[in-house]
Amino acid sequence: MQANVDEFAAQFFINPWDLYQMLKLMNIPKGEYLIQGAAASILGRQVITLAKHWGIKTINIVRRDSQIQELKDIGADYVLNSETEDIPAKVDEVTGGKKAYGALDPVLGEMTKILFASVRNGGQVLAYGAQEMKSSWIARI
Secondary structure (H helix, E strand, O other): OOOOOOHHHHHHHHHHHHHHHHHHHHOOOOOOEEEEOOOOOHHHHHHHHHHHHHOOEEEEEEOOHHHHHHHHHOOOOEEEEOOOOOHHHHHHHHHOOOOEEEEEEOOOOHHHHHHHHHEEEEEEEEEOOOOOOOHHHHOOO
8 A cells, every 4th residue: 555545545445345245244134233333433334324225224332422413414223322321122122122133343342242132043243353352251252
């Protein structure tokens, strides 16, 4: 990559192809729910946009209330704050007990357990990052 191209600009080329393949792999039917952690990230925002285009409903997890309206403004169906809400309980409420069809996990840590608890039996949790990777929690999933 050229020295004058920064990492932020590179995300506009790399991320869309990654998320396109991730969503294709998960094969979520129109009208079903996808839940994702770190939804306010650049990739998270791109997921919201593509999912909306494909008719997939999104449940998006953030850590700050200030991010909720921003994500709703770009098409997020639901935005939940992991610091103040019981995510699995809210997902049950939103989906009528069906849970999310699949999940995207960019952190691979404590949030992974929450995502697994929020996905239906037979659903997928696709991890694509490892910011919090610790062996201590892997056995508890």
